[in-house]
Amino acid sequence: MSTAMFGARVQRLADARLVRGEGSFIDDIPLEGALHVAFVRSPFARARILSIDCQAAREMESVAAVYTCDDLGSLDILMPLLIPHPSLDQPRTQRPLARGDVFHVGQPVAMVVALDRYTAEDAIRLIDVDYEPLEVELDLQAAVADGAPRVHEDVANNVAAHFVQSTGDPDGAFARADHITKIKVQVDRSTAAPLECRAVAARWDRVSGELTVWDGTQAPISVRGGLASILGLDEDKVRVTAPDVGGGFGQKVLLFYPDELLVPFAAMQLGRPVKYIEDRNENFIGSSQERTQIHELELAATKDGEVLGLRDSFLHDTGAFIPYGIAIAQVASTSIAGPYRVPNIWVEFKAVYTPTVTITPYRGCGRPQACFAIERAMDKLADELGLDRFEVRRRNLIRDEDFPYRRDGLMFADGLAVEYDSGQYGRALDMMAEHIDLDGFAAEQQEARAEGRYLGLGLGFYVEGTGLGPYEGSHIRIHPITGKVYVNTGLSCQGQGHETVFAQVAADQLGVDASDVIVVEGDTAAFDWGVATFASRAAVVSGNAIHKAAAKVREQVLEAASNMLEAAKEDLVLEGGKVFVNGVPDMAATLAEIATASNPLRYAFNEAAKTSTQFAPASRHDGPALGEGEAPGLEATDYYSPPHAAWAYGVHAAIIEVDPDLCSITFKRYICVHDCGRMINPTLVEGQIMGGIAQGVGGAHYERIEFDEEGNPRNANFMDFLMPYATEVPHAEILHIETPSPLNPLGVKGVGEAGCIPVGQVVASGVADALQPLGIGPLEHVPLTPDMIFTALGGEKEE
Amino acid sequence: MTRRVRQEMARSSADPTRQVSLTVNGEAVTREVSTRLLLSDFLRHELGLTGTHVGCEHGVCGCCTVTLDGAAMRSCLAFAVQVEGADIRTIEGVAGAGDVLHPVQQAFHECHALQCGFCTPGFIMSIVTYFEENKDPDLSDDGIRAALSGNLCRCTGYQNIVKAVRRAHELMKA
Numbered sequence: 001m002s003t004a005m006f007g008a009r010v011q012r013l014a015d016a017r018l019v020r021g022e023g024s025f026i027d028d029i030p031l032e033g034a035l036h037v038a039f040v041r042s043p044f045a046r047a048r049i050l051s052i053d054c055q056a057a058r059e060m061e062s063v064a065a066v067y068t069c070d071d072l073g074s075l076d077i078l079m080p081l082l083i084p085h086p087s088l089d090q091p092r093t094q095r096p097l098a099r100g101d102v103f104h105v106g107q108p109v110a111m112v113v114a115l116d117r118y119t120a121e122d123a124i125r126l127i128d129v130d131y132e133p134l135e136v137e138l139d140l141q142a143a144v145a146d147g148a149p150r151v152h153e154d155v156a157n158n159v160a161a162h163f164v165q166s167t168g169d170p171d172g173a174f175a176r177a178d179h180i181t182k183i184k185v186q187v188d189r190s191t192a193a194p195l196e197c198r199a200v201a202a203r204w205d206r207v208s209g210e211l212t213v214w215d216g217t218q219a220p221i222s223v224r225g226g227l228a229s230i231l232g233l234d235e236d237k238v239r240v241t242a243p244d245v246g247g248g249f250g251q252k253v254l255l256f257y258p259d260e261l262l263v264p265f266a267a268m269q270l271g272r273p274v275k276y277i278e279d280r281n282e283n284f285i286g287s288s289q290e291r292t293q294i295h296e297l298e299l300a301a302t303k304d305g306e307v308l309g310l311r312d313s314f315l316h317d318t319g320a321f322i323p324y325g326i327a328i329a330q331v332a333s334t335s336i337a338g339p340y341r342v343p344n345i346w347v348e349f350k351a352v353y354t355p356t357v358t359i360t361p362y363r364g365c366g367r368p369q370a371c372f373a374i375e376r377a378m379d380k381l382a383d384e385l386g387l388d389r390f391e392v393r394r395r396n397l398i399r400d401e402d403f404p405y406r407r408d409g410l411m412f413a414d415g416l417a418v419e420y421d422s423g424q425y426g427r428a429l430d431m432m433a434e435h436i437d438l439d440g441f442a443a444e445q446q447e448a449r450a451e452g453r454y455l456g457l458g459l460g461f462y463v464e465g466t467g468l469g470p471y472e473g474s475h476i477r478i479h480p481i482t483g484k485v486y487v488n489t490g491l492s493c494q495g496q497g498h499e500t501v502f503a504q505v506a507a508d509q510l511g512v513d514a515s516d517v518i519v520v521e522g523d524t525a526a527f528d529w530g531v532a533t534f535a536s537r538a539a540v541v542s543g544n545a546i547h548k549a550a551a552k553v554r555e556q557v558l559e560a561a562s563n564m565l566e567a568a569k570e571d572l573v574l575e576g577g578k579v580f581v582n583g584v585p586d587m588a589a590t591l592a593e594i595a596t597a598s599n600p601l602r603y604a605f606n607e608a609a610k611t612s613t614q615f616a617p618a619s620r621h622d623g624p625a626l627g628e629g630e631a632p633g634l635e636a637t638d639y640y641s642p643p644h645a646a647w648a649y650g651v652h653a654a655i656i657e658v659d660p661d662l663c664s665i666t667f668k669r670y671i672c673v674h675d676c677g678r679m680i681n682p683t684l685v686e687g688q689i690m691g692g693i694a695q696g697v698g699g700a701h702y703e704r705i706e707f708d709e710e711g712n713p714r715n716a717n718f719m720d721f722l723m724p725y726a727t728e729v730p731h732a733e734i735l736h737i738e739t740p741s742p743l744n745p746l747g748v749k750g751v752g753e754a755g756c757i758p759v760g761q762v763v764a765s766g767v768a769d770a771l772q773p774l775g776i777g778p779l780e781h782v783p784l785t786p787d788m789i790f791t792a793l794g795g796e797k798e799e
Numbered sequence: 800m801t802r803r804v805r806q807e808m809a810r811s812s813a814d815p816t817r818q819v820s821l822t823v824n825g826e827a828v829t830r831e832v833s834t835r836l837l838l839s840d841f842l843r844h845e846l847g848l849t850g851t852h853v854g855c856e857h858g859v860c861g862c863c864t865v866t867l868d869g870a871a872m873r874s875c876l877a878f879a880v881q882v883e884g885a886d887i888r889t890i891e892g893v894a895g896a897g898d899v900l901h902p903v904q905q906a907f908h909e910c911h912a913l914q915c916g917f918c919t920p921g922f923i924m925s926i927v928t929y930f931e932e933n934k935d936p937d938l939s940d941d942g943i944r945a946a947l948s949g950n951l952c953r954c955t956g957y958q959n960i961v962k963a964v965r966r967a968h969e970l971m972k973a
């Protein structure tokens with residue numbers, strides 16, 4: 001196979017539209033006569049609804065309809081539990097519109113459909129809901145105590161799931177240990193905050209019985225399946241497209257948000273297109289979030305710092321509902337030993353209901369929490385044993401010869417065993433040590449201290465199980481008129497650049513330029529087998545499906561060309577959009593010609609088509625135009641289903657300056673060494689990493705969803721939720737290692753989430769290192785805000 | 800599913816309206832608009848210029864940045880009726896004659912300075928204005944980052960946007 005495109009820094013194919021402002025995000029799609037939706041949302045974290053009076057709203061002339069749960073008929077259901085799990089014995093999911101009780105601030109109670117959004121918002125103000133507020137407990141640890149106020153009346157201690165996994169003989173390891181390190185760490189709640197909020201629009205064609213839904217989702221095929229089943233329509237009559245989507249980061253993989261069901265429902269009922277464009281406040285109070293976990297972790301080690309065993313027990317905040325099952329906690333629990341050769345592990349978690357917006361994966365999905373826990377623990381172990389941080393890691397990293405490295409007994413979020421497929425962990429750490437110039441830094445740190453400035457080195461290693469199944473597929477066709485290659489796949493894109501890397505993969509097989517490949521995704525009318533974009537899986541799962549389908553089409557091209565050119569297949573070269581006989585460039589046929597010739601025609605609709613009509617010399621005159629078992633055209637479909645996750649990894653470090661008076665931090669340098677297997681397009685890989693680091697910086701120092709004691713979010717807007725601007729995000733130096741994954745033909749691993757995973761640890765360890773001369777206390781909680789640094793320095797809190 | 804009888808419904812909202820005349824991307828426009836219609840919604844929904852995006856509607860993200868009489872402004876923070884007589888430029892008015900990309904647009908593409916592209920029009924408008932207002936721009940990392948500090952991006956981590964600003968400067972000099 002030629003490798004002209006794979007690995008090249010091909011510029012993105014999607015940019016031209018987007019830089020001109022010609023994208024088609026959902027609210028950009030003109031929908032003649034569309035009505036607009038606004039929701040009445042609960043102002044209480046937990047309350048009983050005593051009455052709802054919609055009369056005044058219904059009487060408004062520009063209101064088309066007002067819905068409460070009583071108006072939904074068969075749609076007044078508990079929405080699906082997407083990922084059941086045996087440990088999830090108290091699953092609770094939400095209703096499209098609340099019936100009887102509300103469980104978090106922001107839960108939809110009534111829906112207005114009106115002429116425009118302005119009027120719809122007027123109408124929701126006329127809807128009178130009478131609530132009886134109930135007691136709440138926001139603190140995760142207090143919520144599991146006996147007698148704590150319950151989110152769901154019948155769920156004792158608010159525990160949705162309790163799950164224990166282990167590998168090896170953890171008790172034996174702890175009995176044998178010379179030293180035990182204990183740590184308690186916490187990561188707080190954040191949110192994906194894609195710059196385009198969620199959006200959904202729908203049109204019902206009564207004559208054809210077809211429902212078209214535009215949904216800014218990461219999972220159009222799954223949404224289609226769900227809509228068909230809940231609305232009682234044939235799948236073929238429901239088309240779901242995710243056009244341009246302005247970022248997702250996991251938030252848009254959940255289905256269903258209430259609006260995703262209610263907007264199509266209203267469009268069918270009212271006979272007019274209906275549109276819901278979430279606003280920023282609604283995104284904070286109505287769309288899912290992630291992160292809060294509290295880990296209590298112990299390491300059993302020898303006096304040389306070799307970790308023999310690990311025990312971890314953690315609480316996972318799942319919000320008011322658990323539609324996505326225990327996926328996040330399960331990923332955290334199985335990633336808990338990070339890159340280390342810890343043969344004996346016991347890990348347990350409880351997923352806990354709190355009266356807050358639902359938790360589903362946000363970029364990282366449990367990995368940042370697990371990484372923060374194990375990495376803080378490794379630093380503490382090093383401190384306690386008087387070892388260097390690099391050294392304690394070096395002694396425990398999985399060695400090159402250990403791969404594939406299994407953790408028997410730990411089951412990953414795909415239902416398959418944890419098995420790290422490949423890597424060069426030691427090399428990554430050495431590269432980092434060298435690149436950062438440890439000796440040089442030590443001298444610089446000393447000099448700075450002499451001047452009263454505080455510099456610290458932050459260090460964090462991470463692993464990431466990527467490319468989860470079950471499968472994705474691809475259909476590839478060479479268009480008979482233009483010779484362009486069409487690639488259809490079932491994912492949707494939220495800015496990652498799928499169209500470019502997928503085109504590169506197909507282009508290599510078919511001897512064309514990436515710009516001649518047209519990738520279509522996010523449209524169930526184009527391809528409707530597959531699952532969704534999540535878990536850093538697109539390049540791995542769809543990428544390999546495309547590779548396999550393209551290899552099949554390549555065979556067809558060569559077969560057909562061999563007939564046309566009367567040359568042996570082995571003598572043919574496929575390059576530059578055509579096939580020619582090796583050494584005889586004149587004996588050639590373009591892909592368009594080959595595609596045309598592969599499709600027996602009756603009508604000569606253009607010059608090229610003449611060669612394929614029934615009286616043309618090249619056509620068959622001695623039997624059927626298509627032999628038994630033959631198919632017209634050049635096209636193939638194939639699928640890729642990974643044996644298990646492919647494990648990427650990396651190490652981040654930063655030089656951080658801390659101002660002990662302001663308790664502010666400044667990044668002097670930020671370095672990332674990472675390995676995501678073979679890279680299809682290094683520029684796009686770097687883009688993913690830089691974006692991930694920026695989100696990681698947010699979660700490490702700035703971003704936290706704050707609730708008051710009654711469960712009201714206190715910072716549900718961009719003014720108070722501190723998302724970093726360019727002035728807060730460091731310049732990242734990125735170094736690549738490429739250890740192919742043995743699991744898939746392309747040798748790739750995912751990279752979508754990587755960047756954000758270790759940043760909390762990098763910041764905490766960097767600040768600890770910087771302020772060590774001032775006797776800073778433990779930093780075991782992120783985001784590490786200036787307040788927390790102040791307290792760790794022994795400062796008194798002013799209320 | 801039971802279909803409802805279509806309610807008798809107003810064809811237009813009951814909002815008071817007012818006439819507004821302005822220039823948008825060089826074209827004269829006159830419309831009768833609701834007095835509470837945001838400029839961002841006016842551009843997007845009345846004029847169909849959907850390149851101006853709305854990311855927060857409270858003046859923080861910068862997605863809705865346009866220029867008003869040459870100065871960058873957030874179109875979500877103004878009502879359409881407030882810009883009577885103004886000269887507005889949106890992302891759709893940035894590319895040159897013959898549809899050649901503006902150097903800032905070209906630089907965004909070359910430097911992979913966009914991922915989802917939702918923040919991109921706002922950034923481009925801010926940067927175009929920055930260059931127009933600063934004939935001798937500060938192209939240090941800190942200088943560029945300060946110039947970008949009115950716009951949020953959740954995808955790129957900003958690094959390639961910083962690079963694109965330098966590249967755009969190069970293209971403009973050439």
Ligand code: FES
Pocket residue numbers: 852853854855856857858859860861862863864873874875876
């Ligand atoms: S939409 Fe105007 S600043 Fe965010």
Ligand code: FES
Pocket residue numbers: 195246247495912913914915916917918919951952953954955
């Ligand atoms: S490119 Fe997605 S928000 Fe900037």
